[in-house]
Amino acid sequence: MDKLKFKDFALSEDILESIEKLGYKNPSQVQEKVIPLIFKNKDIIVKSQTGSGKTAAFAIPICEKIELEEKNPQVLVLAPTRELALQIKEDFYDIGRFKRINCTAIFGKEPITTQIKELKQRTHVVVGTPGRTLDHIEKGTLSLKKIQYLIIDEADEMLNMGFIDQVKAVLDKLPKNRVTLLFSATIPQEILKLCAAYMNNPINIEIEAENPVINRINQIYYQIEAYKKFDLLNKLVYTQRPESCMIFCRTKKNVEDLVLQMKGKGYSCSALHGGMLQSERIDVMKRFKRGEFIFLVCTDVAARGIDVENITHIINYDIPMEKESYIHRIGRTGRAGKSGTAITFVTPKEYRFLEEIENSFNLTIEKGDVPSKEEVEKGKDIYREKLKAAPKIKKDKSNKLNKDITKIYISAGKKKKISPGDIAGTISSIDGINPEDVGIIEIQDNFSYVDILSGKGRTVLDGLKHKTIKGKSVRVEIAQK
Ligand code: AMP
Numbered sequence: 001m002d003k004l005k006f007k008d009f010a011l012s013e014d015i016l017e018s019i020e021k022l023g024y025k026n027p028s029q030v031q032e033k034v035i036p037l038i039f040k041n042k043d044i045i046v047k048s049q050t051g052s053g054k055t056a057a058f059a060i061p062i063c064e065k066i067e068l069e070e071k072n073p074q075v076l077v078l079a080p081t082r083e084l085a086l087q088i089k090e091d092f093y094d095i096g097r098f099k100r101i102n103c104t105a106i107f108g109k110e111p112i113t114t115q116i117k118e119l120k121q122r123t124h125v126v127v128g129t130p131g132r133t134l135d136h137i138e139k140g141t142l143s144l145k146k147i148q149y150l151i152i153d154e155a156d157e158m159l160n161m162g163f164i165d166q167v168k169a170v171l172d173k174l175p176k177n178r179v180t181l182l183f184s185a186t187i188p189q190e191i192l193k194l195c196a197a198y199m200n201n202p203i204n205i206e207i208e209a210e211n212p213v214i215n216r217i218n219q220i221y222y223q224i225e226a227y228k229k230f231d232l233l234n235k236l237v238y239t240q241r242p243e244s245c246m247i248f249c250r251t252k253k254n255v256e257d258l259v260l261q262m263k264g265k266g267y268s269c270s271a272l273h274g275g276m277l278q279s280e281r282i283d284v285m286k287r288f289k290r291g292e293f294i295f296l297v298c299t300d301v302a303a304r305g306i307d308v309e310n311i312t313h314i315i316n317y318d319i320p321m322e323k324e325s326y327i328h329r330i331g332r333t334g335r336a337g338k339s340g341t342a343i344t345f346v347t348p349k350e351y352r353f354l355e356e357i358e359n360s361f362n363l364t365i366e367k368g369d370v371p372s373k374e375e376v377e378k379g380k381d382i383y384r385e386k387l388k389a390a391p392k393i394k395k396d397k398s399n400k401l402n403k404d405i406t407k408i409y410i411s412a413g414k415k416k417k418i419s420p421g422d423i424a425g426t427i428s429s430i431d432g433i434n435p436e437d438v439g440i441i442e443i444q445d446n447f448s449y450v451d452i453l454s455g456k457g458r459t460v461l462d463g464l465k466h467k468t469i470k471g472k473s474v475r476v477e478i479a480q481k
C-alpha cells in the first residue's frame with residue numbers, strides 16, 4: 001500500500017505549501033492517527049514519544065480549521081516551560097504562515113504589559129505556561145469566549161512541576177463546548193483523573209513507534225566517583241567526538257561549575273538553567289540550534305521539550321532522580337530517524353537509580369569501557385581540529401520558508417490609526433503584487449511589520465516609496481526583527 005501523504009488529508013493549498021517548504025514528506029505515525037480525529041473534533045489523549053512530530057500533529061489540522069476573520073483567540077495551548085511555549089509558537093507560525101495565522105506566546109519573567117499589547121491585536125493561537133495564562137485570564141487580558149481547542153502539552157511534566165492546579169483553574173474557565181487534546185509521554189493516575197473530569201469521551205491513542213527512538217540510541221553508563229567525573233568527561237569527549245552535545249546536571253550550581261571547568265579546558269560550551277534571564281535562555285538556545293557551540297550544559301527544566309536537530313550525544317553528568325527525566329533527556333538525540341549516543345555517569349550510591357530506570361522502561365544500559373590513554377591521544381589528534389574550527393552554522397529549519405518571505409518595517413502603526421486592511425490594500429495596489437503576496441501583518445503603536453511572500457519583497461519596498469498608507473507618507477525598510 002502506498003504511504004499516506006499530507007495531500008490525502010483535507011488540507012488547503014496554504015497549509016500544504018508550508019508543510020512542503022518545511023521538508024515534511026510523509027505524515028509521521030502520530031500525525032496519521034491524530035489529524036483525522038482533530039478534523040472530527042474528538043477529544044484525544046495521546047501517549048507519544050518525544051520527537052514523534054506531535055506538535056505538527058495538532059498544529060496542522062488546527063491551522064486548517066482556524067477562522068481567520070475571528071478577532072478573539074480560538075486556540076489555547078498550555079505548555080510546561082517558556083522554551084517549549086516558544087517552540088510551539090514557532091511551529092504554528094511556520095505551518096500557518098501562508099494562511100496568515102497569528103500566534104502569541106505568554107510566559108512568566110517577561111513584562112506582562114508587552115504581552116497584553118500583543119493579546120490586544122488579533123491573535124488566533126495563544127501558547128502559554130499555566131501560571132502566566134491564568135494571570136492574563138484573571139486580569140481580563142486574554143479572552144476565552146471563542147476558544148475552540150485546548151491543547152495540554154507534556155501533561156506529565158506539568159504534573160511533575162506542580163502546575164496541575166493551575167491547569168485545572170484554566171480548564172474551569174474555558175467554554176464547555178471546546179475540543180480538548182492532551183499529549184503526554186507517560187499517563188500517571190493524576191492525569192487520568194484530570195482527563196475524566198475535563199474531557200468529553202476522549203479517545204486514547206498510543207504511539208508505539210516501529211523503531212522507537214530508544215532503540216536508535218546507544219545507551220552506556222559509567223560507574224564513577226563524583227570527583228572523577230570531569231576527568232572521565234575529558235576522555236570521552238576525545239573518543240566520542242560529539243558534533244553537538246547536551247550535558248545534563250542536577251542543579252544550577254553544578255551547571256555553572258562544569259561550564260567553568262570546561263571553559264578552562266577551551267571547550268566550546270554554554271550554560272542553560274532556570275536561574276538565567278529569559279532573554280539569555282532564548283539567546284543560548286538560538287546559538288545552540290545554529291551550531292555556534294558544541295556543548296550545552298543544562299538542567300532538566302531548561303531543556304525540556306527542546307527540539308534541536310542533529311544532537312549526536314547526551315551526557316547525564318548527574319543521573320536524573322526522576323526516572324521519566326532519563327527518557328526525556330536522551331530523547332533529545334536520535335530525533336527524526338537519526339541515531340545517537342546517551343552516556344550516564346553513576347556514582348556508587350546512585351546505582352539504584354540506574355536499576356530503577358532499566359526496570360521501569362525495560363532497557364539494558366551497557367557498562368562502558370573507560371577509554372585507554374592511547375585511544376584518548378588518537379582522538380585528540382582528530383578532534384582538536386574540529387574544536388578549533390570555526391563553528392558550523394546549521395540551517396534553521398524555517399530558513400527554507402524564510403527564503404521567499406521578506407519582513408518589512410513600516411514607520412506607522414496604531415497611533416496613526418493604521419489597520420491591517422490599510423496596509424494590505426496599499427501593498428496590493430502595487431503593480432505586480434496580488435493580495436495573496438501579503439502575509440502576516442503586525443501593528444504596534446508606532447510601527448508595523450508585514451511579511452511579503454513569494455519572493456516579492458523588493459517589488460513591495462520599491463513600490464511603497466511612491467505610495468501613502470491611509471493618506472500618510474511612511475518610511476519602509478527591511479525589518480531588523
Ligand atoms: P515534535 O515531536 O513535535 O517535537 O517534533 C519533532 C521533530 O520532527 C521536529 O523537528 C519537527 O519539525 C519534525 N517533524 C514533524 N513532523 C514531521 C514530518 N511529518 N516529517 C518530518 N519531520 C517532521
